[in-house]
Amino acid sequence: MKRRAFLSGSASLIGAAVASVFARESLAQSVAQSISEPAHDSMHGMQAMPGMAPASSAMPASAPLAAVDALPAGAPLAALRTLANERREPGHFRATLVAQPAARPLLAGQAPTPFWQYDASGPGDTTGPVIGPMLDLQEGDNVEITFVNRLAQPSTIHWHGLPVPPDQDGNPMNPVAPGEQRVYRFTLPAGSAGTYWYHPHPHMQSAEQVFRGLAGPIVVRAADDPLAAWPERHLFVSDLKLAADGTIPANGMMDWMNGREGQFVLLNGAREPLIEVARDERWRVWNGCNARYVQLAFDDGRAFAQVGTDGGLLGAPREGVTSLLLAPGERAELIVRAAPRGAPGAQVALVAAQYDRKKMAMSHGSLPATPTQKLATVRFLAAGAEAQAPQAALPRRLRPIAPLLATSAKQKTPRKTVVFSEAMDMHAMHQPGASALAMPRGMQFMVNGATWSPSRVTFASRRGEVETWAIENRSDMDHPFHLHGTQFQVLAREQGGTIVEESLLAWRDTVNVRPGETVHIATVQREAGDRMFHCHILEHEDLGMMGVVRVS
Numbered sequence: 205m206k207r208r209a210f211l212s213g214s215a216s217l218i219g220a221a222v223a224s225v226f227a228r229e230s231l232a233q234s235v236a237q238s239i240s241e242p243a244h245d246s247m248h249g250m251q252a253m254p255g256m257a258p259a260s261s262a263m264p265a266s267a268p269l270a271a272v273d274a275l276p277a278g279a280p281l282a283a284l285r286t287l288a289n290e291r292r293e294p295g296h297f298r299a300t301l302v303a304q305p306a307a308r309p310l311l312a313g314q315a316p317t318p319f320w321q322y323d324a325s326g327p328g329d330t331t332g333p334v335i336g337p338m339l340d341l342q343e344g345d346n347v348e349i350t351f352v353n354r355l356a357q358p359s360t361i362h363w364h365g366l367p368v369p370p371d372q373d374g375n376p377m378n379p380v381a382p383g384e385q386r387v388y389r390f391t392l393p394a395g396s397a398g399t400y401w402y403h404p405h406p407h408m409q410s411a412e413q414v415f416r417g418l419a420g421p422i423v424v425r426a427a428d429d430p431l432a433a434w435p436e437r438h439l440f441v442s443d444l445k446l447a448a449d450g451t452i453p454a455n456g457m458m459d460w461m462n463g464r465e466g467q468f469v470l471l472n473g474a475r476e477p478l479i480e481v482a483r484d485e486r487w488r489v490w491n492g493c494n495a496r497y498v499q500l501a502f503d504d505g506r507a508f509a510q511v512g513t514d515g516g517l518l519g520a521p522r523e524g525v526t527s528l529l530l531a532p533g534e535r536a537e538l539i540v541r542a543a544p545r546g547a548p549g550a551q552v553a554l555v556a557a558q559y560d561r562k563k564m565a566m567s568h569g570s571l572p573a574t575p576t577q578k579l580a581t582v583r584f585l586a587a588g589a590e591a592q593a594p595q596a597a598l599p600r601r602l603r604p605i606a607p608l609l610a611t612s613a614k615q616k617t618p619r620k621t622v623v624f625s626e627a628m629d630m631h632a633m634h635q636p637g638a639s640a641l642a643m644p645r646g647m648q649f650m651v652n653g654a655t656w657s658p659s660r661v662t663f664a665s666r667r668g669e670v671e672t673w674a675i676e677n678r679s680d681m682d683h684p685f686h687l688h689g690t691q692f693q694v695l696a697r698e699q700g701g702t703i704v705e706e707s708l709l710a711w712r713d714t715v716n717v718r719p720g721e722t723v724h725i726a727t728v729q730r731e732a733g734d735r736m737f738h739c740h741i742l743e744h745e746d747l748g749m750m751g752v753v754r755v756s
């Protein structure tokens with residue numbers, strides 16, 4: 205009972221506009237009296253609430269979900285599609301991305317599942333993974349992507365993590381209307397090599413567009429990549445909630461509250477594919493889920509090396525890693541080693557291990573931890589079984605990373621504070637038809653006491669000026685913080701008065717913040733314009749847990 209503290213800060217900020225703000229405990233208690241909820245059921249819990257609209261509404265009562273083994277498993281991991289370059293000259297990349305509906309046969313005996321997906325052009329590709337085609341780019345490239353919106357709602361393409369000009373970054377303030385198109389142009393600077401992704405960012409509709417299939421990977425390569433000789437594998441993790449009739453249901457109340465998690469976690473669009481590792485490999489892993497946390501591990505506890513984060517390589521490999529948390533939106537580069545030469549192979553599972561992000565429940569303070577989910581079967585073959593030449597050792601230095609914040613400059617660095625908070629208004633949630641809206645009433649996820657409005661600027665910053673930001677999570681669940689247009693460095697994590705300095709110097713654009721935690725980062729923006737920052741649980745972003753920094 206004690207863990208769910210009343211959110212005094214947010215209550216005063218909401219003020220008179222909201223009739224009654226309940227702490228989670230009191231909300232949970234009174235709701236628990238009025239409904240019978242299947243215990244701990246994050247999928248169905250709130251749809252059973254009295255006063256919720258019937259199935260005829262825009263947010264229908266939940267249809268039965270497909271069984272967790274309804275999708276086939278065990279096929280070899282599919283390679284991601286790549287987006288073909290229409291230009292021949294080095295240094296130029298030009299292509300078209302069309303967001304459009306495409307139906308894919310998924311469930312036996314059911315009509316094909318309608319997805320929304322990115323395709324190069326022409327009709328939707330219904331054979332490869334639903335993941336958007338990979339943009340395989342080089343530092344220095346002039347990139348020109350024509351985006352065609354064939355959806356029935358506005359959309360944008362956001363280049364998550366890339367240092368592109370603000371007006372090319374697919375901000376919600378720059379929507380592309382249904383049937384329209386626009387060209388995004390940017391040049392990739394030196395030092396930008398890394399693992400990124402693209403996805404829609406329209407006002408209040410990002411979550412739906414991503415869970416219906418709109419997201420794709422980006423790799424930016426450096427000419428002097430020290431790991432260029434390692435065979436590369438791409439693992440794009442996505443999440444799918446599928447009804448038994450093969451359709452993708454709309455978000456329910458619980459999806460909005462905790463962020464949507466489906467019954468399927470997919471790797472390159474498939475359930476539990478098979479990966480065979482015969483040489484040491486470089487893995488790029490994306491968490492492209494709306495809300496699912498991926499605590500990446502092998503179920504036999506074997507170690508791997510981490511060599512990169514969101515914004516590219518680390519200074520040096522981090523050996524002996526047995527589990528690595530990727531919050532929604534985060535990426536990593538790993539070295540996964542084949543079995544030693546002559547040793548017998550092994551078959552293990554790659555998993556998203558149990559993780560407790562303190563999801564809210566309606567009948568208790570919080571839901572239990574998300575249980576371990578299998579991502580893939582991995583067969584480790586003895587090294588050299590398929591390759592003639594033995595592999596070189598992993599370099600001890602990968603690239604230099606300078607601290608953004610010089611120790612001497614700490615005092616005069618501008619400082620900003622981002623506060624994440626939440627408030628649940630039970631009266632609004634109980635109003636007739638509350639769930640018939642595209643967005644549920646009565647749930648607030650806030651940045652500095654307010655939900656996002658296109659007319660408000662949260663912060664002002666100056667181009668080229670290094671700043672420290674403190675990201676404070678004053679809510680009861682984990683929220684992954686994400687900042688556009690730049691890569692930042694985590695300086696320290698503070699919890700209950702204890703400050704732990706970050707030992708890993710790394711470039712990131714997304715960092716998880718635990719309840720009650722404050723994460724300190726150093727960051728700098730290089731171009732004038734408006735940059736978004738937000739929680740990367742996409743439902744929370746849509747509900748307004750987002751702010752703008754105006755750079756001049």
Ligand code: C2O
Pocket residue numbers: 362364403405533686688736738740
């Ligand atoms: Cu990946 Cu503002 O988003």
Ligand code: CU
Pocket residue numbers: 362363364365686687688689
């Ligand atoms: Cu982003």
Ligand code: CU
Pocket residue numbers: 649682683684739740741744745749
């Ligand atoms: Cu959040």
